[in-house]
Amino acid sequence: MADNDQQERTDVSAAPIPRTWHWQRVGRPEAQGAAEGAGAITVRNPALAPVPSPMAFVRDDGRGLWMITQRNVLDWEWSFLDVEFDEAVGAVPLNEKGDQTRPYIFARSGENLWCEWYANAKWTWSRQGAPPGATLTVGCRVGALTITPERGGIERPCAVVLSKERDVWAQWWDGARWNWTALGSPPGTSIAWTFGAVAVTDPATGGQRLHVYANGGDSDLWRAVSDLRSSATWTNLGRPAPVIIGQVGMVAARGGDRPDERIYAFVIDTSGGLQVHVSDAAGDRWEDAGAPPTWANLGLGAAALQPVAQGAFQPAALVTDFDNQVWACTPRGGWAWYPLGNPTGGVIIDQIGAAVVEPDPKITRTHVFLRTREGDVYDAWYG
16 A cells, blocks of 8 residues: 555545635655656546545656545545556546546557556556657647537547647547547647647537647747647737746636636746736637746646635636745636645645546535655645
């Protein structure tokens, strides 16, 4: 059994608890530290967890894949899935009938995409291959998601990767077979780095479209949109006035009286501030979110929060400052910064993934799994 000793324990079953940030130590893989995050999901499957729970996946120092499951509010269980890979792409929960979430974990091993998926009470490790005429190598990760291309249709798992040739590709399941769709690259420039991918509902069709964000060699932000059955349309979203030096993450938020999805892409500028690209029914725009008191140093990803029970979800960007303290930036009229601190005793270096869990129909908890340089995993959860 892995190290499950809990520090900074919080009894989340006690009531009332103000909706704020809490910390909990999750532990580390046996004998080896967590070397890379492979994603986080919400699982609804009695065979994997007794109640709806957050689940995270990490690669250890020996290339092995581990699953982390919350068995109750204080204890985490580590399970080795007996596969090895070189680079994570992401994890998604495919929601089937009833309480039957089917997790998919996508990863690169060598020059091929692989997938670990759960069905019929067992895990299966399958070789997905490489995009036709392209090569996968270090730095291929863009992200993974579920997408419903047709109105009222079935969710499909989808992995998005960047090839060695600097083109974006999507692999997705159409219900009968796996397909590769070439999304290409922005016209007139190459891709410097990617932000991630989200599924966004098309008001005209009711189906979801894949949106991929990337920073171009021209220093502009670009967005690719595809229905997965045809090539992508790339749109230049421009750049903020300050120079972009790093990414934080992206998230789509929806709820309350706002029927449309709003997509947020967060970046760090040269002054240590946060710049936000917002896309919604009103169009595309850049917003200056300011900076924490000691400036933003490293992006830790983004997540969706529900500040008020049954209310709208809001985005939160997480960063560390130059003292390795964690800060969250969320919209409260304007953009506001909230200190989360750093109770880990280590150096926080990246996000493993985020998952929104609904333990009660009236409320949600957002779990953001963070990894330290020392190989430990922590859960910074909001609820």
